[in-house]
Amino acid sequence: MEERGRVAGELERLIDGGTPHKSAVASQVPMPPPRNPRSAIHAKSPITKELGEEDVGMEEVSVVIDGRQPSWLNGVELLEDAKWNKHVLPTGCKGIDILLGGGLREGQLTEIVGPSSSGKTQVCLHSALGVADVHLGVVLFLDTCNSFSPHRIAHMVNSQSDTLVKEGKEGRLKRIMSSILCHSLFDIFELLDVLHQLECKLKHQVKSSGNRIRLLIVDSISSLITPILGGKNSQGRLMMITTGILLKKIANEYNLSVLVTNHMVGGEGGSLKPALGESWKNIPHVRLSLSRDQGSNVCNVSILKHTIIASGRTAKFVIDN
Amino acid sequence: MTDADDPRAWIHGDESAKAMLARVLTERSFLLLPPLHRLPLRVGNVVEIAGPSPSAKSQVLLQAAVHCILPREWRGLRFGGLERMVIYFDLDCRFDVLRLSQILKHRIKEVLGSTNNFGHGVQEGSQEYDDELLLACMRRFLYIRCYDSYEFIAALKTMHSHAQTESEALGVGIQFLMIDSIGAFYWIDRASQPSPYGNCTRKIMSFQNLVESIVEEMRKFLEVQPLLVLASKSCIFFAGSSTTDVQRTPTTWSSEDRNQWRTSNKQIEKFLYREYMPSAWQAFVTHRIHLQVSDKCTYDRKYGTMPIYMSKWVQPPLNVNDQFAVGDGGIFLIT
Numbered sequence: 001m002e003e004r005g006r007v008a009g010e011l012e013r014l015i016d017g018g019t020p021h022k023s024a025v026a027s028q029v030p031m032p033p034p035r036n037p038r039s040a041i042h043a044k045s046p047i048t049k050e051l052g053e054e055d056v057g058m059e060e061v062s063v064v065i066d067g068r069q070p071s072w073l074n075g076v077e078l079l080e081d082a083k084w085n086k087h088v089l090p091t092g093c094k095g096i097d098i099l100l101g102g103g104l105r106e107g108q109l110t111e112i113v114g115p116s117s118s119g120k121t122q123v124c125l126h127s128a129l130g131v132a133d134v135h136l137g138v139v140l141f142l143d144t145c146n147s148f149s150p151h152r153i154a155h156m157v158n159s160q161s162d163t164l165v166k167e168g169k170e171g172r173l174k175r176i177m178s179s180i181l182c183h184s185l186f187d188i189f190e191l192l193d194v195l196h197q198l199e200c201k202l203k204h205q206v207k208s209s210g211n212r213i214r215l216l217i218v219d220s221i222s223s224l225i226t227p228i229l230g231g232k233n234s235q236g237r238l239m240m241i242t243t244g245i246l247l248k249k250i251a252n253e254y255n256l257s258v259l260v261t262n263h264m265v266g267g268e269g270g271s272l273k274p275a276l277g278e279s280w281k282n283i284p285h286v287r288l289s290l291s292r293d294q295g296s297n298v299c300n301v302s303i304l305k306h307t308i309i310a311s312g313r314t315a316k317f318v319i320d321n
Numbered sequence: 322m323t324d325a326d327d328p329r330a331w332i333h334g335d336e337s338a339k340a341m342l343a344r345v346l347t348e349r350s351f352l353l354l355p356p357l358h359r360l361p362l363r364v365g366n367v368v369e370i371a372g373p374s375p376s377a378k379s380q381v382l383l384q385a386a387v388h389c390i391l392p393r394e395w396r397g398l399r400f401g402g403l404e405r406m407v408i409y410f411d412l413d414c415r416f417d418v419l420r421l422s423q424i425l426k427h428r429i430k431e432v433l434g435s436t437n438n439f440g441h442g443v444q445e446g447s448q449e450y451d452d453e454l455l456l457a458c459m460r461r462f463l464y465i466r467c468y469d470s471y472e473f474i475a476a477l478k479t480m481h482s483h484a485q486t487e488s489e490a491l492g493v494g495i496q497f498l499m500i501d502s503i504g505a506f507y508w509i510d511r512a513s514q515p516s517p518y519g520n521c522t523r524k525i526m527s528f529q530n531l532v533e534s535i536v537e538e539m540r541k542f543l544e545v546q547p548l549l550v551l552a553s554k555s556c557i558f559f560a561g562s563s564t565t566d567v568q569r570t571p572t573t574w575s576s577e578d579r580n581q582w583r584t585s586n587k588q589i590e591k592f593l594y595r596e597y598m599p600s601a602w603q604a605f606v607t608h609r610i611h612l613q614v615s616d617k618c619t620y621d622r623k624y625g626t627m628p629i630y631m632s633k634w635v636q637p638p639l640n641v642n643d644q645f646a647v648g649d650g651g652i653f654l655i656t
Contacts, residue, residue, distance in 0.1 A: 062479070062482075065475055065478065065479055070465060070466055070467065070468070070472060070476075071465070072463060072464070072465050072476075072479075072483050073463075073464045073465065074459065074460055074461075074462055074463055074464065074487070075390075075418065075421070075422075075458070075459025075460060075461070075462035075464065076456055076459045076460055078418040078459075078462075078464060079418055079422060079459060081418075082418050082419055108417075234508060234511060234512050235512055237508040237512075238508045238509055238511075238512040240508075241506075241508045241509055242509060245414065245468055245509075248414045248415075249414070249468050252414065252466070277559060278373065278374065278555075278556065278557050278558065278559045279508060279557045281373075281374030281375075281555075282374055282413060282415075282502065282505070282555045282557075285415050285417070304375070305374070305375055307415065307417035307419075307420050308417060308419060308420045308423060310624060310625075310627055310647065310648075311375060311628065312618075312626060312627070312628060313625075
């Protein structure tokens with residue numbers, strides 16, 4: 001927040017007509033308070049001597065502004081970006097993949113909501129396994145409720161039919177495990193810290209497709225946020241929205257997919273509704289609802305919200321224990 | 322200009338009323354799209370589309386955007402669009418370009434399909450036809466994503482010059498300005514107050530002041546270039562969250578009662594659509610419409626069961642509720 005204040009202060013100082021840093025030029029000519037700094041460049045000034053100095057001042061302002069804000073795009077550039085950068089990652093659960101038209105999309109935040117033991121962690125582990133197995137990249141698993149279990153992944157690997165004859169089971173397991181980075185956190189501030197560090201690292205790393213992070217999983221983001229939400233205090237919602245926006249920013253700028261899980265709470269009339277309230281509903285791109293009948297292997301998944309597919313569609317998939 | 326020697330020229334008007342009406346109606350045409358079709362919307366209007374989370378607000382914006390970027394006529398085929406540019410501010414960061422291109426392709430195929438029935442023989446080159454037209458339309462869609470209120474204000478300040486260069490390059494003007502979720506940064510801006518930087522006489526950037534600056538920047542832009550502004554606003558207060566405000570009559574918790582209670586209680590609705598934007602924004606808005614998802618579903622043979630959405634004009638208040646559903650090609654009304 002101090003960074004934003006500093007940026008805002010700098011921006012205001014330059015735009016409101018204060019003297020810029022490089023004051024050698026501007027000290028001779030007082031800079032007029034520009035309402036539209038860029039358009040002043042195109043304006044024809046009658047006094048040619050002042051035109052040059054004003055222009056240089058305006059150029060400086062526009063360079064600073066362009067550096068601070070995200071860039072303007074048009075529809076064609078957006079389509080190109082979606083085609084070349086935003087691929088689809090399969091989750092490994094056939095029902096979900098068919099329902100979503102391929103799987104989790106890079107650049108999008110997907111939320112899985114369900115009551116306890118409805119298979120949310122299984123879906124997360126399956127997706128991590130799927131991405132790590134096919135050499136797609138690295139998976140970062142942020143675990144907030146000790147749900148990550150290497151034994152379960154090993155069990156899943158062993159139970160899948162081994163089509164590769166060359167690589168032994170152990171070698172495959174080793175490769176998969178080394179592509180999944182697991183980090184435990186128990187606090188919303190730790191999560192924000194990790195995300196900021198991740199953002200810095202991604203911003204400065206050299207583009208290499210080998211070890212690129214493709215999938216970021218936060219298992220049970222709701223267990224971090226529900227303790228701070230509630231009542232008239234708005235600080236909790238501030239942290240929740242900040243986390244959501246940061247996740248979406250990382251997903252879009254660095255082309256990775258984010259998967260979070262959420263639990264359910266009691267709603268009116270005794271029905272269950274997703275936790276985290278109304279403000280959270282605007283954050284994820286895709287919201288899926290899982291449910292499982294008692295003692296059965298079959299999970300039902302339905303779409304609560306999706307950017308393209310109509311909500312209400314359902315599918316079933318099998319979870320192996 | 323008028324010659325000072327000829328004062329008579331001052332009395333003769335520039336154009337007749339009929340000519341002026343014809344000119345204004347073509348330049349500033351009305352927007353009549355479902356579900357906004359009940360009122361004629363023109364440039365200069367600011368429409369706020371409010372609703373809780375799954376209520377198709379972004380679909381309304383996308384529908385209007387597609388109508389704007391489609392051409393009036395393309396190689397002899399009539400598409401009926403406005404052929405103007407759209408500026409889209411994505412504050413929610415949830416825009417999906419594939420959904421926009423899906424709606425666009427659907428509309429193009431509809432028109433191509435209906436002319437194919439008359440045997441115009443465009444089938445051979447129809448794929449390239451589609452792509453060229455699609456790209457031409459997408460070029461008229463200007464998009465920027467902001468993660469912050471400060472980025473939003475900075476983008477508004479540079480919008481004018483960018484829009485000018487684009488419209489000179491493409492040769493068309495701008496008609497619509499869309500903001501997806503004007504209240505996206507509400508909680509962040511409300512709760513955070515950066516310490517005054519530099520001298521203490523600089524005004525503190527509270528939420529009130531931020532929204533005032535946003536509205537001022539938009540007004541400045543609209544003075545130079547009149548546009549129709551469509552802004553979606555999400556409802557962030559859940560109706561049942563405060564039990565002291567809502568009178569609950571003790572009933573049995575059966576599912577039918579729950580549905581009736583939820584959709585018919587006026588007090589809950591008032592709480593749900595509670596206004597949280599400051600007065601600067603409220604004064605800027607000229608029209609308001611409320612959207613909601615209803616419990617009923619409709620069955621369509623192509624899309625299966627689809628939820629029905631309801632819309633209601635609140636400012637100016639009309640007593641009509643419309644019902645619509647969202648398909649692959651956009652929104653269509655259900656009578």
